[in-house]
Amino acid sequence: MKPGSTPMKAVLALGLSLALVTSAATNSHGLNGTATTVSITAVSGFAGHAFVYAQVSDSTFTYPAPTGTGHQSPFFSEWVAESIASASCPFIWAVYVFDRATNKQINAPTPDAPSPNFGTTTIRCASPSASPVDQPPQVDAAARLDLDLQVTVSPTMAAAGSPSVVSAVLSSALTEDLNLYLSMAVEEWSVTSWSVDFGDSQVTTLNGGVGTSIQVPHVYQAAGGYDARVVAFISGHAQAAVYDRYGTVHLMRRPFSVEVGNHAIATARTRPSRSYWPPRATVGVVPYLGMAIGGPPATAFRHIDGLRGALTSLSVELLIVREAQLAIDGVSQGFGRSRLTAWRLDGPPSDAPAGSGTTPGVSHSAGDLMRLQWNSPDRIVGGQPQDYLVPVTLFVETRFPDGHVASYVIASSFSVSVNFAAESG
Amino acid sequence: MPTLILVFALAVDMASLQMQKLRLRYAVDLATVTAATAVDERYYSQTGRLQLDPLIATAITREFLMRNLNGMPGIPVPAQIAAAADISVVNHPPAADPYTHARLDRPAVCARIRVPYRFALLGWIGLKVVDLTVAADAEIRT
Numbered sequence: 001m002k003p004g005s006t007p008m009k010a011v012l013a014l015g016l017s018l019a020l021v022t023s024a025a026t027n028s029h030g031l032n033g034t035a036t037t038v039s040i041t042a043v044s045g046f047a048g049h050a051f052v053y054a055q056v057s058d059s060t061f062t063y064p065a066p067t068g069t070g071h072q073s074p075f076f077s078e079w080v081a082e083s084i085a086s087a088s089c090p091f092i093w094a095v096y097v098f099d100r101a102t103n104k105q106i107n108a109p110t111p112d113a114p115s116p117n118f119g120t121t122t123i124r125c126a127s128p129s130a131s132p133v134d135q136p137p138q139v140d141a142a143a144r145l146d147l148d149l150q151v152t153v154s155p156t157m158a159a160a161g162s163p164s165v166v167s168a169v170l171s172s173a174l175t176e177d178l179n180l181y182l183s184m185a186v187e188e189w190s191v192t193s194w195s196v197d198f199g200d201s202q203v204t205t206l207n208g209g210v211g212t213s214i215q216v217p218h219v220y221q222a223a224g225g226y227d228a229r230v231v232a233f234i235s236g237h238a239q240a241a242v243y244d245r246y247g248t249v250h251l252m253r254r255p256f257s258v259e260v261g262n263h264a265i266a267t268a269r270t271r272p273s274r275s276y277w278p279p280r281a282t283v284g285v286v287p288y289l290g291m292a293i294g295g296p297p298a299t300a301f302r303h304i305d306g307l308r309g310a311l312t313s314l315s316v317e318l319l320i321v322r323e324a325q326l327a328i329d330g331v332s333q334g335f336g337r338s339r340l341t342a343w344r345l346d347g348p349p350s351d352a353p354a355g356s357g358t359t360p361g362v363s364h365s366a367g368d369l370m371r372l373q374w375n376s377p378d379r380i381v382g383g384q385p386q387d388y389l390v391p392v393t394l395f396v397e398t399r400f401p402d403g404h405v406a407s408y409v410i411a412s413s414f415s416v417s418v419n420f421a422a423e424s425g
Numbered sequence: 426m427p428t429l430i431l432v433f434a435l436a437v438d439m440a441s442l443q444m445q446k447l448r449l450r451y452a453v454d455l456a457t458v459t460a461a462t463a464v465d466e467r468y469y470s471q472t473g474r475l476q477l478d479p480l481i482a483t484a485i486t487r488e489f490l491m492r493n494l495n496g497m498p499g500i501p502v503p504a505q506i507a508a509a510a511d512i513s514v515v516n517h518p519p520a521a522d523p524y525t526h527a528r529l530d531r532p533a534v535c536a537r538i539r540v541p542y543r544f545a546l547l548g549w550i551g552l553k554v555v556d557l558t559v560a561a562d563a564e565i566r567t
Contacts, residue, residue, distance in 0.1 A: 285473075286470055286473075287469055287470060287473055288466070288469075288470050289464055289466045289469060290466055299471070301472075301473035303473065304473035304474075305469070305473065305474050305475040307464060307475055307565070307566075308566065309566075419530070419531055419564075
């Protein structure tokens with residue numbers, strides 16, 4: 001370590017700290033012997049408010065029309081007191097301004113000017129507060145731009161997965177000093193970009209020409225509370241006007257940038273649970289001994305008589321016990337509509353002659369007829385006839401009120417009574 | 426000797442009577458069995474239950490009665506007997522055969538015919554003709 005490096009570092013650190021503490025831009029300029037200082041303080045805020053303060057100081061102010069003969073302005077004036085019958089202003093100053101080069105009056109009124117006509121367009125009530133001559137000079141002029149940012153999330157509470165909108169509106173209030181000696185103004189400011197942190201690790205940046213309000217749609221995918229933060233990045237210029245003793249204005253323009261942020265709480269509640277309750281259905285059959293008669297009948301049966309030794313055609317139908325239901329958060333929102341798309345005969349093959357009966361294990365479309373035959377009567381078990389049980393697998397498609405379509409496989413069966421052969425008495 | 430001849434005539438005529446009755450029984454029986462296939466198909470599709478078509482079953486019974494009686498000895502006009510036959514279709518079991526009172530567990534067709542039987546030898550002693558009544562039923566089948 002070199003000797004003397006520590007004091008050097010301390011000085012550098014102090015300078016850096018001062019630069020960081022104030023973001024002001026402080027400049028001094030000499031204007032014909034005057035010392036003018038323009039300072040800008042831009043205070044960013046992330047709780048909804050920020051401001052920019054600009055100040056111009058001229059400690060060696062001068063009157064616009066200096067005394068003496070060392071300097072001559074291009075114009076000169078004559079002030080004449082005129083009495084008028086007014087309670088608020090007993091007399092006025094009539095000011096006649098002439099061009100020094102031509103000695104001609106430059107503020108003469110037009111011929112059709114209303115009375116009273118004092119021969120000049122510049123008249124001023126002779127009161128201490130209104131007379132520019134009597135106005136005390138000012139050493140400071142300031143301008144202040146207040147920025148307020150309001151952030152909202154709409155709706156405040158939305159279901160997870162549903163769209164929300166993060167809105168931000170920037171409002172401003174501007175106060176400026178504009179007077180004879182010094183003026184300070186803030187102008188040409190705008191939002192250069194917006195940053196939106198939705199609070200769920202997603203961030204969006206909007207650049208350029210975005211105005212003073214934004215509306216950003218967003219979808220919170222998971223339930224929970226989110227702190228949506230919006231920051232507006234603003235830049236502009238502060239301009240000071242300093243008049244020299246000749247009335248010539250000198251403009252001093254300084255850039256500034258400031259950030260204003262705010263936040264809003266968004267709550268995403270749990271995504272509503274959508275339940276699709278399957279239908280409860282069984283198989284029903286309509287028997288035909290010959291060809292199917294006409295269109296589909298209104299009733300299908302879970303139990304039929306079987307004619308022993310006869311090839312029986314069966315139209316397979318879907319018997320709805322309870323239709324499928326759509327439930328949201330456990331509350332029924334309506335019934336679905338189920339239809340049979342296919343069926344499959346399970347179990348052993350029937351007694352139908354080879355090639356004429358329905359083969360088990362093969363899926364058939366809904367309109368196909370099942371062809372079965374029973375050559376033996378019901379078995380007698382415990383003295384009671386035991387019906388044939390025909391297992392069938394149903395393939396069902398259900399369309400729910402919200403458009404959701406689900407497919408279900410339902411195992412079912414129907415029974416057949418086949419009695420003994422004819423008896424003669 | 427006359428007694429012996431009488432006994433012989435009785436034996437012959439009774440045997441012939443029994444044979445005729447057996448033929449008639451077969452005729453009625455087969456006619457009802459044939460008619461028991463007349464399933465009411467529309468009713469079956471509409472209800473899933475089997476029953477007989479009364480009109481068709483009755484017509485089939487009469488037709489096959491007539492066919493079965495045709496050519497049978499001692500039946501001069503089979504169509505007349507078939508037309509006069511009592512035929513009932515019972516579609517709501519359990520029920521009783523209206524002619525034999527037999528219990529019916531399934532839809533059935535029931536028939537009864539009356540056929541005169543003329544004795545060959547007993548006519549000598551004045552016993553010329555008796556009416557034979559034969560009934561049968563058949564439950565539904567293919």
